[in-house]
Amino acid sequence: DSGVTQTPKHLITATGQRVTLRCSPRSGDLSVYWYQQSLDQGLQFLIQYYNGEERAKGNILERFSAQQFPDLHSELNLSSLELGDSALYFCASSVGYSRREKLFFGSGTQLSVL
Amino acid sequence: GQQLNQSPQSMFIQEGEDVSMNCTSSSIFNTWLWYKQDPGEGPVLLIALYKAGELTSNGRLTAQFGITRKDSFLNISASIPSDVGIYFCAGQLEVGNEKLTFGTGTRLTIIP
Numbered sequence: 219d220s221g222v223t224q225t226p227k228h229l230i231t232a233t234g235q236r237v238t239l240r241c242s243p244r245s246g247d248l249s250v251y252w253y254q255q256s257l258d259q260g261l262q263f264l265i266q267y268y269n270g271e272e273r274a275k276g277n278i279l280e281r282f283s284a285q286q287f288p289d290l291h292s293e294l295n296l297s298s299l300e301l302g303d304s305a306l307y308f309c310a311s312s313v314g315y316s317r318r319e320k321l322f323f324g325s326g327t328q329l330s331v332l
Numbered sequence: 333g334q335q336l337n338q339s340p341q342s343m344f345i346q347e348g349e350d351v352s353m354n355c356t357s358s359s360i361f362n363t364w365l366w367y368k369q370d371p372g373e374g375p376v377l378l379i380a381l382y383k384a385g386e387l388t389s390n391g392r393l394t395a396q397f398g399i400t401r402k403d404s405f406l407n408i409s410a411s412i413p414s415d416v417g418i419y420f421c422a423g424q425l426e427v428g429n430e431k432l433t434f435g436t437g438t439r440l441t442i443i444p
Contacts, residue, residue: 220374232376259433260420260435260436260437261375261422263431263432263433295427308374308375312403317362317363317424320377321432323375323376324371325373325374326348326373
């Protein structure tokens, strides 16, 4: 158990819909990262938050947004869903953001868009 | 998005055999990391490398940061059933922990 909690574990929805994925980081971790894992694209970095502020952005679509709340949990919002958005979405956390800090990954949310 | 080239894509070995896999990039990295992902779980960090030429071990696992800073290698000695899973390399270009670029993965299967 990494200490990072993601909910829900599975999500099935239809095209055009909007969903919210939730992540609770390990106790004491201030950085939260979101990754998308699909069969054809592998693990892709989406976005990072540190202590409530956006710190880095990767290949995140404009239809997707995220935020980190004062209690440090984070939500990833996916809207106008398309079939190609079906993937495993991982949240990871670390204490800070130096390169020597270890990332701890949650078990992921499997999103299926039908 | 950018990905690292990892090979082989999959390996079928017998228990007790040694395993070697590698990761290459067209870009220089400051950090190389190796992760293992079990079914239904997120990646777990196995080994972290921070300097070119560095050789680091974690039990039966040994990884090296290539001298050119464009590649890394992972070896597993005397494989056991719990080694089954997908192994990912990851590289970090920039200072800070963000924007890890992951490899395409090597799926390890142990034949009984």
